[in-house]
Structures are given as C-alpha cells and as structure tokens.
Amino acid sequence: MxxxxxxxxxxxxxxxxxxxxxxxxxxxxxxxxxxxxxxxxxxxxxxxxxxxxxxxxxxxxxxxxxxxxPPPAKLPLTLLLALPRPKMLRRVLQTVAAMGVPRLVLVNSYRVEKSFWQTPFLEPEAIREQLILGLEQARDTVLPEIIIEKRFKPFVEDRLPALTQGTLGLIGHPGNYPPCPRGLDEPVTLAIGPEGGWIPYEVDLLANAGLQPVQLGARILRVETAVTALLARLF
Amino acid sequence: MxxxxxxxxxxxxxxxxxxxxxxxxxxxxxxxxxxxxxxxxxxxxxxxxxxxxxxxxxxxxxxxxxxxxPPPAKLPLTLLLALPRPKMLRRVLQTVAAMGVPRLVLVNSYRVEKSFWQTPFLEPEAIREQLILGLEQARDTVLPEIIIEKRFKPFVEDRLPALTQGTLGLIGHPGNYPPCPRGLDEPVTLAIGPEGGWIPYEVDLLANAGLQPVQLGARILRVETAVTALLARLF
The missing domain is CATH 2.40.240.20 (Hypothetical PUA domain-like; domain 1)
Incomplete structure (x- = not known):
C-alpha cells in the first residue's frame, strides 16, 4: 500500500x-x-x-x-478482455487499476469456460476491492469503469463500434500480424483474448468493429503478463 | 502448458x-x-x-x-533484481522465463527482508520448477541462467562491471529521471529494485558500475508488473 x-x-x-x-x-x-x-x-x-x-x-x-x-493521468484506452479464470481475474483487476486503464470491458469468448461467469469475484464489491488494491499500489485515486458483457456477438456488433469510434482499434493476437505499435499518443481500443486466444470468427467480428490484429512475438504470455506488456509497449 | x-x-x-x-x-x-x-x-x-x-x-x-x-530468440539482456518476497519470487521466475530473459541475477538490497533469503523457493530445484512453468507457457526450451548474490556491495563493485561491459546499463527507478528508452536492439543490463526501491547509496554504487536511472512514470508498480513493463518497453 x-x-x-x-x-x-x-x-x-x-x-x-x-x-x-x-x-x-x-x-x-x-x-x-x-x-x-x-x-x-x-x-x-x-x-x-x-x-x-x-x-x-x-x-x-x-x-x-x-x-x-491531482492523481496521475489515465491511459487513453478502452481495454476489452475475455473474462479470465477467477484467480487471474483478481490479479488482472489490480494490474488494470495500477497501470491506469480508465475503462475495462470483460467479455465472453468461445474459449471462456462458462463456470468463470459464476465466480463471486465478479460481484461489484469484489471487483472494487481488487481495483482499490491496484490504486493503492500505484498511487492513484480514480476507480476504472468496469463493464461486463456476457454475450460476445451483441456487444461486438451493437456496442463496440461506438466505443471504438475515434480510436485506434487493436487486437493483441499471436500470429503472422504486424508488430504492436510503440509509444502512441492517440486513444486506443485494445482487445486481448482468453487463454488459447480468440477463435477466427471472433477475430472477424472484432475486425468488422474496427479492430486489427497486432502481435508481440512468438512467445505466448499469460493474460496478466500480456496486458502489462501490451500497455507498456503502446504508451 | x-x-x-x-x-x-x-x-x-x-x-x-x-x-x-x-x-x-x-x-x-x-x-x-x-x-x-x-x-x-x-x-x-x-x-x-x-x-x-x-x-x-x-x-x-x-x-x-x-x-x-529452434526455440524463440532470447532478449539481449542481463536482469538484476532485488530478491522479491517468496510468493512474488515464484511468479517473477515464471515471468522471466516466459519473457525470454537469458540471465537473471537475484541480489540483496537494504530493503530486502533478511527472511526472504531463507525461503525454500530459492533451492535450485524450486527455481527450476518455476522456470519450466514459464518456458511451457511461452513455448521456449532454454532455461535462463540464475545467479544468486547475497551481498550487494561486493557483487556490484567486483562482478557487475564485467557483466555490464558492452551493454546499455539501466536502473528502473521512480523519480525525476529520463524516461525508459523504447525498442532497443542493443544489449542491456537492467536493475530493478525491491518494494520501496533501491536506497540512494545503492543507486550510487550501481551508477559507478555503469547503470543509469530511467523511469516509467508516476505509478508505482509491483515487481512482477515492473519487470514485464520495462522489458516490453525496452525491446
């Protein structure tokens, strides 16, 4: 603390x-x-x-x-994250708050196990507790906004385009894609998939909403590590 | 896996x-x-x-x-890390292996609690177990070299200069320092302090060995997050 x-x-x-x-x-x-x-x-x-x-x-x-x-500036970012497994979710919430992410969307994906949505760590008070730990760590006061989207397709088709408008839309995705850009000043919408990655259908829907895949190299990182690595590289 | x-x-x-x-x-x-x-x-x-x-x-x-x-390339890096608390040590070892660090020096610091050196997680077999988990995660086969230095001053004065030779020497350190550089190709020696940071005397000794402080912004990150963020930004 x-x-x-x-x-x-x-x-x-x-x-x-x-x-x-x-x-x-x-x-x-x-x-x-x-x-x-x-x-x-x-x-x-x-x-x-x-x-x-x-x-x-x-x-x-x-x-x-x-x-x-005043508290430190937030990143110009909306982070879209496939719901991680419960233990990882808690750490990711701390990391997101500590790194200065102002808005996090937790979304379903084909490779998110259904049981993950049942965790008590998704209760508002449990989420707030982890965010506060992250703010205390990093010396910030402003709670990130957390949005929970249990259905991938309606969210990506109906609501994501409005969130993405006026931002650079990126998907952190292993594969033969352009390298993740560095040191941006512009606002970004960044989507990070579950363990095992987004399936091709999901990448297609995200691309239709204005997000393009970028990669960080051949190494497959845990979700928490991928979040930190992508944010540190982007901003 | x-x-x-x-x-x-x-x-x-x-x-x-x-x-x-x-x-x-x-x-x-x-x-x-x-x-x-x-x-x-x-x-x-x-x-x-x-x-x-x-x-x-x-x-x-x-x-x-x-x-x-062939396995993926390693980073051109020697990472010098103040010994983290045991629970964090295990995660950091996984992260170091996953991110492709070829050589890690775990070193003492004024703010490292003496009890941390007693942990069974520093046994060679325990270290290897965590490194293997990191390699399995990232898809790499080559175990990083782990060097344990229980005495700060003799290590930094007598052995660090040889490790640092021909590399860009950096200390990740919060404060009024130049920002951490981005996207380097050259070899780097990077020192990351304990919770609470290196004390000024330690920064002076590291500087004498050829390492200069750089910062990542106002936010204080946990050691594991700082390691990932600094590596993702440097390379």
Whole structure:
C-alpha cells in the first residue's frame, strides 16, 4: 500500500478521517505508524495529499488530511478482455487499476469456460476491492469503469463500434500480424483474448468493429503478463 | 502448458519418450489427449517440434518425437533484481522465463527482508520448477541462467562491471529521471529494485558500475508488473 485511500464514509469533518478497518491494521502492522507520523493519502475519485496521524488506539485511528495533488493521468484506452479464470481475474483487476486503464470491458469468448461467469469475484464489491488494491499500489485515486458483457456477438456488433469510434482499434493476437505499435499518443481500443486466444470468427467480428490484429512475438504470455506488456509497449 | 517440455531422462530412444509425472496428468486432465493425438513438444535446452501419442495407460504415456524447430530468440539482456518476497519470487521466475530473459541475477538490497533469503523457493530445484512453468507457457526450451548474490556491495563493485561491459546499463527507478528508452536492439543490463526501491547509496554504487536511472512514470508498480513493463518497453 503506497497510498492510503479514503472513502466518503471515513470523513468526520472536511479535513478529518477516522479509520477502523484493514487500513488501520496495515498502518499498525506494516507502517508501524505512531502519532505524529505523516502518510500519503488520497480520496477515492478525488485528490491526493498528506495526512498526519493524530490519534491511534486499539480499534481506530484519526488523521488530519490535506489534499492538494491531482492523481496521475489515465491511459487513453478502452481495454476489452475475455473474462479470465477467477484467480487471474483478481490479479488482472489490480494490474488494470495500477497501470491506469480508465475503462475495462470483460467479455465472453468461445474459449471462456462458462463456470468463470459464476465466480463471486465478479460481484461489484469484489471487483472494487481488487481495483482499490491496484490504486493503492500505484498511487492513484480514480476507480476504472468496469463493464461486463456476457454475450460476445451483441456487444461486438451493437456496442463496440461506438466505443471504438475515434480510436485506434487493436487486437493483441499471436500470429503472422504486424508488430504492436510503440509509444502512441492517440486513444486506443485494445482487445486481448482468453487463454488459447480468440477463435477466427471472433477475430472477424472484432475486425468488422474496427479492430486489427497486432502481435508481440512468438512467445505466448499469460493474460496478466500480456496486458502489462501490451500497455507498456503502446504508451 | 503450451509446450510439453522433455527432460533427458524421459527418452527411451532417440525419438521416443515415456512420461509418468505431472505432464502425464496434464495431458489427461487438461488436453484430454487420446492415442494418435499430436502435441507440441520441446527438449529442455534443445529444439522444439511435435509428438504423436503412441500409448496412454493409467500410469504412463509413450510419445514419438520429431524435433526440428529452434526455440524463440532470447532478449539481449542481463536482469538484476532485488530478491522479491517468496510468493512474488515464484511468479517473477515464471515471468522471466516466459519473457525470454537469458540471465537473471537475484541480489540483496537494504530493503530486502533478511527472511526472504531463507525461503525454500530459492533451492535450485524450486527455481527450476518455476522456470519450466514459464518456458511451457511461452513455448521456449532454454532455461535462463540464475545467479544468486547475497551481498550487494561486493557483487556490484567486483562482478557487475564485467557483466555490464558492452551493454546499455539501466536502473528502473521512480523519480525525476529520463524516461525508459523504447525498442532497443542493443544489449542491456537492467536493475530493478525491491518494494520501496533501491536506497540512494545503492543507486550510487550501481551508477559507478555503469547503470543509469530511467523511469516509467508516476505509478508505482509491483515487481512482477515492473519487470514485464520495462522489458516490453525496452525491446
């Protein structure tokens, strides 16, 4: 945790918060914080700044807050991701938040196992928990927007073209395709497939919606690694 | 597992192997392989190719092997990494093997907890297990060289200059430094610090050995994510 993220409900005054949950435990056990210490804090979807620890008791801590810095810029990106297996999903959500992706669409694909859609990690509170871990890691305050699309074809045919409009549309896909471009400034819509990749029919539908395949070389990467590698190369 | 990796001991003839371990279980449970099926295989530190499943019984499988393709090229890189916490170490070893790093030096740092050096995950067999998982994922056969350096100063002063010679030396380090370069062809020596980063004294010693700090932006990334992001950007 490189940034202590504050929720609306933590505030007892405009510049005071009281913490009682895992963040208190983290301050005590990891930071070994003491009264008078200063910590980096941020308000969810708001500014970042500093806090002074005013009071630390067994069950709660009170901090005085000064928020004056904007969070870091997000990437100009919509990321479209075939739903990963549950354990990978949690890590990918953290990575997406940490890397500065502003909008993630989790979509079905032929090679997504049906059982993956049943995971409790897709509940809004579970998603939010992982996103917050990613924001705390990277020092950001703004939660990415997560869109869940359980049906591939209606999403890609009816809604994806509007998301893609005015952006460079790319599919990260192993094969004999042009190499993934580097160091872009323009907005991008990027689709990353499931383990085993999109099937040709899906690549065709994505291409009809304006996305073109690009490749990163012969190595097959895990989804989490592919997300990080593609974003680091694109921006 | 996108490539079935074969050990010397698996071979019962020049073109025949018998498998009995987790690879047999994986073929049965994940691939649901049947006699006559063809699989991608590779020989550790050797060529890649195809196998035909000749015989499948409860406790063993026999395959006929044809190896004719070279493994993918490695990156022109020596990666120097402050020893991560044990759980992260395992994932980083997989990532390093999957991304094509040919040589990894695990080194001590002021911010590496002493207990990390006690982990059984640093045993040669445990390291090899994770590297093989990474190679199987990415479809590569060549094990990276792993060097363990428990003392920072003697390593950086006495042995690092020889490793760095003729390469571009870089330290991935958050701060007011030049941005990490993109799309290099030349050989690189890259140092990535622990959680919390190298201390200034360590950066000074690394600089004396020929490594200069570069940054990836304001976001603080987990070690595994930073490794992937830096490699994807550099090459």
């Amino acid at each position: 490189n940034l202590l993220l504050l929720e609306q409900a933590d505030f007892i005054a405009a510049d005071r918060v009281v913490l009682r949950d895992r963040r208190l435990v983290h301050m005590q056990d990891v930071h070994r914080a003491a009264v008078g210490d200063r910590l980096r804090v941020g308000r969810i979807d708001g500014l970042m700044g500093n806090a002074e620890l005013l009071r630390l008791e067994a069950g709660e801590a009170e901090l005085q807050i000064s928020l004056d810095q | 996108n490539l079935l990796l074969l050990e010397q001991a698996d071979f019962i003839a020049a073109d025949r192997v018998v498998l009995r371990d987790r690879r047999l279980v994986h073929m049965q449970d994940v691939h649901r392989a049947a006699v006559g099926d063809r699989l991608r295989v590779g020989r550790i530190d050797g060529l890649m190719g195809n196998a035909e499943l000749l015989r499948l019984e409860a406790g063993e499988a026999e395959l006929q092997i044809s190896l004719d393709q």
